[in-house]
Amino acid sequence: MTVSSEDAGGWRDIGAYLKSAGFRFAALFAVLFLAAMLGFALMLWWGTAGTLSRQIDDAIRADALGLQEAWRTGGVAAVREAIGERLAVDIDDHAIYLLTDEAGLRLAGNLDRWPAMPETPGSWSAEAVRRDGVVVPARLYRLPLDQGHRLLVGRDATDREKLRSLLSEALLWSFAVAVAFALAGAAALRRALADRLRAAAATASAIAAGDLSRRVPLSSQRDEFDQLGASMNAMLDRIDQLMIGIKGVSDSIAHDLRTPIARARMRLENALLSAPDAESLRAAMETTVADLDGISRVFQALLRIVEAEAGARRAAFAPFDLAAVLTDAAEVYGALAEERGLHLQTSWPDRLEMVGDRDMVLQAVANLLDNAVKFTPAGGTIRLSAGTPARGKRHVSVSDEGPGLTPEDRARAGERFFRADPSRALPGAGLGLSLVKAVAALHDGELRLRDARAGAERPGLEARLLLSSRA
Amino acid sequence: MQILLVEDDAEVARFVQKGLQEAGHIVEHVANGRDGLFLAAVEPFHLLVLDRMLPGGVDGLRIVETLRSQGNKTPVLFLTALGAVDERVKGLKAGGDDYLVKPFAFAELLARIEALARRPAMEVPATKLTVADLEVDLLSRTVTRGGKRIEVQPREFRLLEHLVRHAGQVVTRTMLLEKVWDYHFDPQTNVIDVHVSRLRQKVDRGFDVPLIHTVRNAGYMIRADA
């Protein structure tokens, strides 16, 4: 059931065919089906021909025991009498009896002599017996009596043999039909399997050939094959996302970094051409060094964002105390806030255990605090809080008293390099919230933005970072 | 100090070598890993500055691993464009002592080199650190200057302690972030400056001689003015 079995080599094809899962499943089905048929046939045989055989044997044995009793009570005469009685009422004409003395002379019964066939071990045997010139099969039971006398009790087994041959012929034909059905069923099974898998296999081939937009078509059955297809589609969507992310980075780098690079170059060229003295030349160069540092940091930030979005850092997750991280962040930014005349209000429980990337979480919180400090005017308050909003979740919230973001801007806040109008003049590349979003996603969470004081003229922004506390 | 620089980029090598020599160090430079490993094993250096990606089949990581397996404890600073966190971890795990990512500011490189070189001397446990009339008592966690007790918060104490341990050396903002706060992150604004200036208020205000100095484009340094 390979997708491309058009290569040359007949034997190779046959080998592949035999190894294919479809063939093996079909073969398994056929074997099981035939085994079931065989079981059925054996049960039937046992129930019919087998039962008949057992009935005959039981009758013979009962007869023999009865005659043995007669021998014990009355010797030869009693046995002859008993045999005579039995034969007299033997309507079916199936009974066979013979009583001989030690010399082999017939004393009673309807068989003229002891069978000449060699004695098989055990008391039972199957012999040929003549009746009216016709040879018929017989089932015979030998019972040695004392003083050398021997008793033979048996039944004509013609009917039994007829039933046996009838049954075996029927069963043989049934088996042939069963084999045909098994083969047909196996072929149908194999076809069904191939059909179900064809969609997924074809999609995979197309994707391998380069068409990444293809997805596995799903039927309405929602069975295991559809689940496989759905998983493949989810995987492909994720790959799509990652590729868009990477492309986004390349686009951003190409488009948005050209400006600062061009600026730096212009400054240097300008200084080369028209700087009045060495001092201003130095000054231009120093500014350019700072510019280049800035560009370098933007690169770093972009790479961190992509790293976070790709999810690779999940492998390095470790348990840490979120409360400790926030304490540190508050300490680092507290001094800055104080210097700007801002109050930093904090509120969180003593310990907030979680599993994740400590550095990334600090970076996200630092970015949020950075924004809050940047936009809150002197005298204002920044609130930093954290807690457990639900089982398995942690939240970190930063509220400021700046101009806030309009709903439209909020939607675009996570875009790389997006700057809302009020912030265009302020330093920063516009990557801060982008990273926060990426960190949230890395920790199975999200970033929610809303007005800190709804309805006020300057509503401020409340940024709520939600994280999963478990890996 | 005798420094071995193993760097295959000629421009970077020239830049670094010139800068370090001007700072008073003797710098030997090779451009491939094999020669670097050989020299490092054979000649005594105070410090090695290694690029990670080197031609010749032997890269920076391998050099350090080999040296460490031979019992060579010379301090190593990686200077490399491989900046991702796991690369940094790889470098430090292999036996490196510090890790600086390109592009870098020369002042940062110099500060870190001198910090590394100073380290062995300071391994001797000290209970008191002194710079001019400033005394930092590590046991009681107190700071006194000219006999007068100065109240500092715990974090400010650690900041001061770090500066004093590297008295006379440049300590960059990144180094402070890493050593005093134990984080690798990039603050958008110069939050560190605010902390240092608060500390400076407490330590230098009211005294004739300022001890904490800002080094332009580099960082900070504590020293008694010569």
Add this chain to the structure above:
Amino acid sequence: MPWVAALLLFASMPAWAQQAAPRLISDSPEYCAELAARFVALEPEAPAHLRLLADEGRQLCAEGQTRGGIAKLRRALKEAQRGE
């Protein structure tokens, strides 16, 4: 099946060996007479239809249809026995 083996063996034997297979002797006119005598001796009070049956049996034996006659006589004997 052992009977098949026996039959094959029997069929493959020469004529004199085939003669060695035992023969059922309860299909002979002598046995017919024996059964008739048994009937008469043992069932004097037998109902009419059974005595008729026995007579028919004797008749058949006399005409040469031994098996049919023996069968009727046996049936008569069995019915008479059951009636006891």
